[in-house]
Structure formats: structure tokens, C-alpha cells
Amino acid sequence: MEGASNGGMLYHEVQESKLCAVHCVNTVLQGPFFSELDLAALASDLDRKERQMMLGGAAETINDGLLSEESHNVSMDGDFSIQVLQRALEVWDLQVIPLKNPVAEPAQIDPELENAFICHLQDHWFCIRKVNGEWYNFDSLYAAPEHLSKFYLSAYLDTLKGFGWSIFLVRGNFPNECPITSSEASYGYGQWLSPEDAERITKSCNSVQRPPHRTDLTQHVSDPFLQYREADMLLDAEDEDLKAAIAASLMDSSPPIVVAEAGTSQNENKNSRDENA
Template sequence: FNSREYQQLRIDPIHEKAFICNYKEHWFTVRKLGQQWFNLNSLLTGPELISDTYLALFLAQLQQEGYSIFVIRGSLPECEADQILRIMRVEQQQRPKLIGEDEAQRMSVQQTSDPGHTADEVLLDEDEEEIGKALALSRQGMEVEDEEADLRRAIQLSMQGGSDPAVTAGSSQESGGSEEQALTAEELRRRRQAYFDSGTKPSQ
């Protein structure tokens, strides 16, 4: 195919039957099966469909990469794929990848995210981190609610004034008369704490 003699014939590659491509010690076939061309490179995960318009460009690209391309003529052995594709055409939704390409991508993702963990472990760690954040927020909300409840109870007790023994001191006799004395802040705090701890009002 690369020779001057063949190029002078100006033959459109789509009119041929097959090509064998070689680079160093690697050989593969580009062959027409039915009415469609396929790249049968064994380094791919499967046959690659090549359109008629792309065939010449594909062969030219191989030439630039250093491949020797041989034109195959004559009667080729019959194969089941050729028989089926003479009846129907196929469409390829996704180009086959090089063997090991997926594994290389997974390894790249693994090394980028965390050299010491596999991709599955990284995803698991991320899930655990999200769950931990959610639990922390939940606990924080519960603590705020508990603090608000305690604050409401304290305000209610303070608003009761001298009628509540937890807020006022017991009666004492001074200069022959009875008078209620206000509790100091520390005594009020201790009585309220005792009230919350025991669930009952402290005795006077």
C-alpha cells in the first residue's frame, strides 16, 4: 500500500478486500466483512467499525505511525461474520478500548485520590465521612434543643417571683417582724440545679 507503484494506481481503499498492517513485531488485519470495514487489532477489546469515508484516513494515520500496510487480494476464507454482514449492517455505539485501558484509568484515579487506598475504599471513606457529618449536625441540634428547654424552665422559675420557694428564701424573723429576703445569684443557681437534678422542688 505504501509503495509508489500502488499509489500510482490511485485505487480507492474501499474497493479492496483486506489489509494487513505491521509495526515492528505486531500484526493486525483491517478487513471488509459484508459491506463494512473493521479494524481487527487484537490489542482492542473487540472489532472496531470503520466507515468508508474514514478508511483512507485511518490507513494514512497508520502510515504516519510507522506501519507497513499490505494489500490482500484473491479469495479470502469464508467466515460466519462475513455471511451475516452480507445480509445486515451493524452500528457501533461505542468504540472498543485498548486492552487494559479501563484498568489503567482506575489505577490513575486510585493514585490521584489516595495512594494508600483502593478506589472502593476511597468511596467508602467518603461515605463514612458524610454520615459522620450528618450525625454531628444531628447531635448539635439535639444539644441546642436541650439548652433551649433548660433556658425556658429557668425563665419560668424566675418569672414566678417570691411565690416559688426555689426563687425566694424562707421567712426569717428580724427586729420582731417577718420579711422575705431575695436569694443571692449563687444560691439561686444551686437551688435551680438541685431542682433539675432531682425533678422535685427543694425544701425550704
């Protein structure tokens, strides 16, 4: 039997600016393999090739100055396209496949058989990854990776799909080891955690409050991204039966979650559980 990858450690990156695409790629690979400059270079190369295909060499010479100001692969605030993430992972012989693709049908039936998923909505990317046989949510808006049970994995993916998230399957030979070098320190936002440390940090955040930046991204109740965050808070309940009931209800067409009511309900439920404990 092979030993645990990276000595059993989990690699996690906490949100820095709007670099969630960088964090997503690195947590898929479980190491600080790419910086924002690396992805920007890939985006620039994709833009150049797209212009060549659309305009041809002569036309590009004339119009390049006009078209180069707009990129289809990276926005001014640093959000990268799925094509950039695909190119980055292709460097490691990994394929990124839309979950709706017929090739990914087995993953829709039994996601536990896979190793990684990339999730995207609006301008946020994060990955769900199997590490050492266990599933974790490596969302960079979280202080640490959150463990997902095998049951919860399927329900969680269905919940995301219900709220409009685009989900991509990642397949291939994932790196087993990532030497911890000075490059990690230069990025500044990467950290190695044991599963025990990750669980401790997650429980600490859940018992006090969610990190403030998780709700700062959106301000409108009608925003599906905010709905997902509110739903995610409800799905953190420890009772497995409650998780199943909530997941089932979220997959139905239900009215938008009201922030004030959702927050009040969650606090009341938590206080009730504490009193009964």
C-alpha cells in the first residue's frame, strides 16, 4: 500500500485578493505549483492564440492594438476563465471535464469514485478534493479544509448544482508529493495542515462564527452565491438526518433564503441543541 501523499498533510490556501482561481488550481494539485503571474501568462497566451484564429496574421497586425486591451481569459480584477484553469492543469496531464459531459456520467452517479471537482459561480472558484482517501472542501473562503463524508459529498454537489454552480470533474494522475520549498513562502497564502488541525480550526470557526469574508462577497438575497453560503451554514449541522433533510429540500425548487431569518433560525437551532446537550 502506498503511503499517504505529502506525508498525510493537507495543502490549503486562504483567499488573497481575488485569486481564488490560483487557490483552486493549487489545492487541486495539493501544493503551491502556480502563482497569479503563471496564470496571467497562460491567459495572455490564450488571448494571443484566439486573436490569431479570429483575425489571421495580417489582420492581427492591424487590429492588435485595439483588441489587446480586452482579455477573454482574465478580467481586470483578476478573475480567470475555465480555459486558463484547464491549461494550468494540463501541464500536469490532468483533464478538466464539465460534469454535464456524457464522459463524466459515472461521476454524476457515484462521485466518490473520482478524485477532484472544480466548482464555479460568478467570480468564485474552489475545489473539492479527495486526499488520502478522504474528501475535503478546499474553498479559499474557509480558514481550513472542511471534511466531507461520503454521503455528504453527493448531497453537497447536488446542492451546488441546484443553486446554479458550474461543476467540472478533474481526472488524471495527480501529483503525490509536493516538496515544501521557499516558493511556498513567497506566495504567502499557502499552509500545510494535518487533518486533525484542519478539523480543530473548522470546529473553532463554526462554534464562534463563520469568517466574515465569506458573507462580504455578496449583498443581495436574490444572489445565488449568497444563497449557497446561507445553505452551506445550514448544512453544517452535525445531525446526519438533518443534513439529508436539508439537502433534499434544497434540491427542490424552494423560495430564496432570507438572510435575517436564516441567521436567526440557525442561532435558535444551535441554542436549542446546546440546551438539550
